Amino acid sequence: MSKQFQFKLVLLGESAVGKSSLVLRFVKDQFDDYRESTIGAAFLTQTVTLEDQTTVKFEIWDTAGQERYKSLAPMYYRNANCAVVVYDITQSTSLEKAKSWIRELQRQADPNIVIALCGNKLDLAARRQVSEEEAKKYAEEEGLMWGETSAKTGEGVSDIFTSIAKKLPLTAPPSARGGARAGPARTGVDLNKQAVAGQGQGEQCNC
Amino acid sequence: MSDAFDIAQEITRPTEDVKVAIDARSVPRIADEAEKETWSGSDHEPTVPRRKILAVVSHVHADGKHEHGCVFVFTHKPPLVHTIPEDYVVEHAFPIIHGFSISMSQPRQTTIDLSSPPAGSTFTLNQPRTELTVTIDPGEDTPFSPITLQTHDIQGLRRLLDECKRLKEGFATETADDYGFEPFGWVAPYMADHALPPLLSSIPPDLRKLKKPVHTRLSTASAGMPGDDISDVEIIREEWMRRKVEDELFARGEKAGLKIRVGTFNVNGKFPSQDLSAWVRGDVARPPAAFIPPLKELSPLSLGEGQKNPIEETLAAEDPGNGQPPDATSSETRSLSTVSDATTYVNLSVDTQSAETAVSDAPPDVPEDPSDPDMLVLGFQELDLSTEALLYSTKTAREQAWCMAAFAGLGEKAVLYEKLASKQLVGMLLVIIVKKRLRHNFSEIRAVSVGVGIMGIMGNKGATAVRLLFTPTPSPSAANAEPQTRPTALTFVNAHLAAFDEMYEKRNADFQELSKRLVFEPAISVEDQQPPSNGSWYSPAAAPLSIFESDALFWLGDLNYRLTLPDADVRSLVADDQLREVNIRTLRRFDQLASARRTKKAFEDFVEQPITHLPSYRFSAGVLADGMGYDMKRKPAWTDRILHMASKAVTVKQRSYASHATITMSDHRPVSAEFDVEVSVVGLDEYEAFVHRVWRDVSAIEYIEERPRVRVEPTNVDFAKISYKREVTRTIAVVNIGKVPCSFRFVPQGPTADTCPPWLRIHPITGLVLPGEKVDVTLTTQVDEALASRLNVGQAHLEETLVLHTALGRDHFVAVSAEYERTCFATSMSWLVRLPGPVRELQSPDDVLPEDRSVNAPREIMRLVNWLMSNATETDGLFLTPGDEELIRQIRENLDTGGEFDFGAAEKESKVALAFGDTLLQLLDSLSEPVIPPALHPRCAQMTSRDEAFELLDDLPVVNVNVWISLTAFLHFLGQQEACKGRVEQLVAIFTPVLFRDDLTSPTPVSIIGRRNFLRYFIG
Ligand SMILES: Nc1nc2c(ncn2[C@@H]2O[C@H](COP(=O)(O)OP(=O)(O)OP(=O)(O)O)[C@@H](O)[C@H]2O)c(=O)[nH]1
Ligand SMILES: [Mg+2]
DSSP, X not given: OOOEXXXXXXXXXXXXXXXXXXXXHHHHOOOOSSOOOOSEEEEEEEEEEOTTSOEEEEEEEEOOOSGGGGGGHHHHHTTOSEXXXXXXXXXXXXXXXXXXXXXXXXXXXXXXXXXEEEEEOGGGGGGOOSOHHHHHHHHHHHTOEEEEOOTTTOTTHHHHHHHHHHHSOOOOOTTOOSOTTTSOOSSOOOHHHHHHHHTTOOOOOOO | OOOHHHHHHHHSOTTEEEEEEEEEEEOOOTTHHHHHHHTTTOOOSOSSOOEEEEEEEEEEOTTSSOEEEEEEEEEEOOOSOTXXXXXXXXXXXXXXXXXXXXXXXXXSSOOOOTTSOOTTTSTTTSOOOOOEEEEEEOOTTSSOXXXXXXXXXXXXXXXXXXXXXXXXXXXXXXXXXXXXXXXXXXXXXXHHTTSOOTTOSSSOOOHHHHHSOGGGGSOOOBTTBOOOHHHHHHHHHHHHHHHHIIIIIITTSEEEEEEEEEEEEEOTTOOOOSOOHHHHHOSOOOOOOSSOOOGGGOSGGGGGGGOOOTTTOOOSSOOGGGGSOTTOOOOOOOOOOOBOSSEEEEOOOOOHHHHHHHHHHSOTTOOOOTTSOSEEEEEEESSOOSHHHHHSOOOOHHHHHHHHHHHHHTGGGGGGEEEEEEEEETTEEEEEEEEGGGGGGEEEEEEEEEEOSGGGTOTTSEEEEEEEEEOOOOOTTOTTOOSSBXXXXXXXXXXXXXXXXGGHHHHHHHHHHHHHHXXXXXXXXXXXXXXXXXXXXXXXXXXXXXXXXXXXXXXXXXXXXXXXXXXXXXXXXXXXXXXXXXXHHHHHTTBHHHHHXXXXXXXXXXBOOOOOSOOOBOBOOGGGBOTTSBBTTSOOBOOEEEEEEEOTTEEEEEEEEEEOTTOOSSSBOOEEEEEEEEEEEOBHHHHHHHHHHHHHHHTTGGGOOSOOOEEEEOSEEEEEEEEBTOOEEEEEEEEEOSSSOEEEEEEOSXXXXXXXXXXXXXXXXXXXXXXXXXXXXXXXXXXOHHHHHXXXXXXXXXXXXXXXXXXXXXXXXXXXXXXXXXOSTTSOHHHHTTOSSOGGGOOSGGGSOOGGGXXXXXXXXXXXXXXXXXXOTTOTTTTTSOOOHHHHHHHHHHHHHTOOOOOGGGGGSHHHHHHHHHHHHHHHHHSSSOSSOGGGHHHHHHOOSHHHHHHHGGGSOHHHHHHHHHHXXXXXXXXXXXXXXXXXXXXXXXXXXXXXXXXXXOSSOOOHHHHHHHHHHHHO
């Protein structure tokens, strides 16, 4: 039987860089030229299946990029297992903003958090202000994953989520339990194991 | 008849697509003759087959990719209410899956339409239509069996078959791995429709639960941390349904009133020896009593005839003739059921016929007055103080004596009434008397008693309670009069709690204990209890019922709560009839019951109308009594109380609350309260249909896989300026732009935060919006004393983000901001004197002057005193008559901004002076610490001379002394004026609680009289 894990993922980044668009592409494979700015936080789920048939279910929190709501971001990234910090390759200021989010995450978030830096709007490469080298170098220095995407064309989108899934610690302690939404798991929760345990024929448990 | 398609659309949710819908009917049993014989006499099968609707409904999943279909059969519900046209239910739902098949065939013989004229005459117009037979086979893997229907609609059926084919082919191309959801999960809600929606229970919800705001019952949640959305949805939805029923069903319907007069009387073991009319009838002007109460005959011995052996006679309800004038014999028949140990169940099968007879028995010269109560609820305590009564908890002759006296007190009206039920436990007796005319409106009477006295169980203290259902009769004119209307559950508790001043905590504990143990056990009836006609869900509850499971609960009795003020204070406060009103108000602040309610130790969420009568306890005669007749050995107190609590299903308005001084036979005075209870007259069927209809829209929303979508507008709310005691309201709309009902709640930003800042109120804080609808949420800023005292010394710019969480959906932010305008109210005098100028000009709280540069006394207080000195010394009623709110607001504004007082032509009018007086009182009352700090109150109260009093001022901060001196000098001057002659005492009484504001949490209050004396040394 294939294994199933569940992780909490949060998207951060300046307003209009395309966070909501990325999620929409990833979850529904759609794109919308006129998206309203997010005033709040949206919760969505999507599952990726890895080569070894392991499935990883992401609980995605898409946050508001507008400065005014910055103080609420910690509420959404706390307990997150992974974060996708997005910038717009056509706006160099958005990379600066992304860097400040990364610093905040490194300081405040769970120390084991997996962070991916994502340069979006790759389809507008002609108007590029942030070079691949610059971003990649920064990501390497900080030990982050990095990739470029286009929510519009879909390019790179599933790659970035798949690589995150691969990088997450897919080893769940057998005793892990609890509703994922109520108390997001610090590490992956193997849903199959849970189910088995629920049927009272669980494996060895040393608790 | 509506179009099948419209009906199907109406029944299905907006997330579904009705592809085809056609009229159909069940196959008439052609060869039924044989069968009919077997089922002889049974005419259950309707002669005309019920209308059905056959529909193909499809559902496209949220992923936009998968479409699934289902064949529905809707069937017309047996008519409950004819006014609701589309009352259809889902009879079958067959998912279109692999094994599913549908086929049509033409029966060999065409059915002749019998309603057509004989063939031949108009055959060209009325050709018998062809009936087609449709057979649906749900497939072998399903739990359903095939069904067959008939239809005339050939065209429709063709399209229906085509749709089924298309959907089945679509389904065949999918594999289970394609989707991570239950493909036919969307069908579940239609089947869940048969589950019993909340609100259909015949047991009203616990009143205590209803009084708790909904959001306090939801799961813990905050931004980014949703709680248990599913259970929240259930709670929010139930509340929403309840609102809907109240606002749309109850509010628009006919109302029935029930006038209830409640009385409580601790009779101190006495037999009735006085006219009780003041208590049972109120002090209404009326013609002299036609019926003279046979007081002399009311001795236990004279009761011999009507009296039965008290041990044998354990039934609570008895022949009302016992308590009535002899000429009013009732012809009613009733069957009485047996009793369990402490619970009594009374089965009142009074037929309407005899109830009418009873009315006609009343002499024609006894007209009913609208002011006559419909129901009299009398609670007695200490009915019997004998030891036997305590040991054998039985009914005594005294009950009859008191009932008789109560009827006698009703005078000529007595013939209109009869006793409905009663319950006694030792000295406690609860009697319910109703108008005969209304007798048949009461049913399912239950009674219970609980002792909490000696050893925690004896009946010297405790309570007896009666619960009954009141079923209003619809007025004959009501267009849609239902024979059976929805009943209202009324519960009455008569309690006697622990005595003595210091037993405060025991009384609270008694209340809690009684709340728990007063449980009405289910009926144990001799006869089969017939459920009221056609209300299948509404049968007498088999469950035990708490007293709080009522629509309205009245709690009366000798609750024994005392006053905490010193004995001498209480006596002198009640003795002064010049200052009665203000003194009673003062006393109320020291009432233990008020404090129990404030601290939620007992009677939380009950309502008690403010008392205006004198303490009802404890009276004595002769040398043992003070000038007012109160016993010298016991501090007077309001021991005898009447409180209530009601759900929104009924309206309870209290009309009076009084004690009756003329009834002097006991050491307590009886107390009464009159209530107008209003209930909605709604047919049971109508109610049930309404609830089902509302339920259909929202049932199972927690299982629908579509995410709710709402738009919140605006997302930015700027209140601009907000100030003390001025409410500002803004509205935001929550619009449902999705396809499923959305329940929402505001959540705090973090686990330890509050849902909204203290300066804001959100209403409603939870809600539910149907697709396409919107809900207005009001945001109100309201700055009261406590808040102003915090805001005054903080930053003026206020900013917050509210988080609105949609269940199973996203969070929405609403940014709110406001600019607080500082006020001199609700601050401390020591802060006011450090203000460099008017408080409004203060930019930052750090801008106050250092202490050594502060002024002598708060400018604001001085400005008011000066203005009053020059303009108001002649004003009649200064400080006594409340001022005009708007004028007070203007004066306050001038104080805060430093603006000139300018009232133009009105300047000299007394209303302006009165407003100034009131403003001064309000300003002093709002100070975070009173002019005389509480720590000094005990010493102030002990001063015995003017000189001593002046000396004590040395211990006050200098600012306080300055304020004290200027104020008292002004009040002294005022006392000398013509307009205020003889008003010194009133001024003293009014200013004492303000200048010496009490710390209400202190268990031993300082003498009010002592503090008044202190003030009198300065202004007298
Ligand atoms: N050309 C192009 N436009 C994009 C791409 N991604 C997003 N956009 C557009 O950029 C705008 C902003 O995208 P959103 O997804 O709303 O941005 P956001 O980061 O969620 O913004 P906030 O919600 O305000 O924090 C929209 O008009 C999108 O259509 C992309 O990859 N290419
Ligand atoms: Mg967004």
